[in-house]
Amino acid sequence: MPFITTADGTEIFYKDWGPKTAQPIVFHHGWPLSSDDWDAQLMFFLGEGYRVIAHDRRGHGRSTQTDTGNEMDTYAADVIELAAALDLKDAVHIGHSTGGGEVAHYVARAEAGRVAKAVLIGAVPPIMVKSEANPGGLPLEVFDSFRSQTATNRAQFFLDVASGPFYGFNREGAEVKQGVIDNWWRQGMAGGVKAHYDCVKAFSETDFTEDLKQIDVPVLLLHGEDDQIVPIADSALLGIKLLKHGTIKTYxxxxxxMATTHADVINADLLAFIKS
Structure with missing residues (x-):
């Protein structure tokens, strides 16, 4: 399987499909998943003629189950190494949830010419946790509960998240898809519990405000209005105000x-943005 080995010896698994001369699209997954979460997008954009790349973040999926480096600075550094190893130029970076934070942190630090555009889908920036500076955020106790449940019984916790708020399957009238739930659980359990535990702090407490301000390429924000994991009012609706070249679309x-439950809608909007 294809891996790169980072400066600290971590092996990062990646997929790299399609013509190497085509424009690359790089997908960054959410917590606690893997690059497999982008199946619908990888197949769609491969069919559109793009080069598609997706990696398993350190500690997740098939990458090394690291007990250190599970924070945004190292996540972004890993992407810098991946982009250099694959010689990615004028790439479009698309991140979901935690992956959206990784995209913001990386794009703000990327070498000139590496990035053409970015997309944040249901993403965590600017910052999730509640504070005096971010009164609309979620209380720290919410993330303490995430950590506790991950550390003590993540198998059940992951099942509860996937079968409930993540896909909106807890909403009245929702079309519950057991295969989608099982696939979320499968991806989560493939990763390392220590990395998943640490990543809760990374996605909830990292302040991406300065990253968003520094990004100088077009950025598209896509967010579900019934997002129960990353509420829209304290994420995309604030983030759009910080971007130099930002566009927002809500659903x-x-x-x-929604990239799984409404892949046809999301893929079409992504394609339109990439081609614009």
Missing amino acids: PGFPHG
């Missing part, structure tokens, strides 16, 4: 995992 009734 009434769409859940956090």
